[in-house]
Amino acid sequence: MQLLNGGGGDVIASQALRYVNESTWEALVERHRGKGCDALAALARALLDGKKSLHSMFGRLWAVLGRPRIEQLFAQELVSRVPLPFGHEIAVAARGLQAAGIFICSADGAAMQDCACLRDLLVNEGQAQFENLLQGALQNWSELPARMHDATAAPGLR
Known part of the structure; x- marks a missing residue:
């Protein structure tokens, strides 16, 4: 977690502040102080599982419509x-939630094996x-999924 100790935590906090206002960020960090990031x-x-489910649901729609198996597969x-x-x-x-959770656990001095986001x-x-997330969290968060070759992305689009 030396990435967060060498000023990386400040960079992650500033990235978070690009998306939420300062009072929201401070309240989040304060609320989770000593409690970990289980909810995050x-x-x-x-969110990630829901994204996968959407892809699956659209594919199964063909079966409901009674289409032949090859059409369903296609x-x-x-x-x-x-x-x-x-x-x-x-x-x-x-x-972003995962990065914030890891930041909170690290800033709190918690044992990282107890960090729910990291786990x-x-x-x-x-x-x-994990390494891609931390590296990406120090940059523009909007690029996190692409940087991570998002595990929930479709196989042909990674």
């Missing part, structure tokens, strides 16, 4: 590779994605 991790995961593959409206924005919000990211996406 749960919300981020719900539709599922096509929809899984086509970006859905607001998909990028959902991923930005989720990755969720490592379990669901691995060490490389």
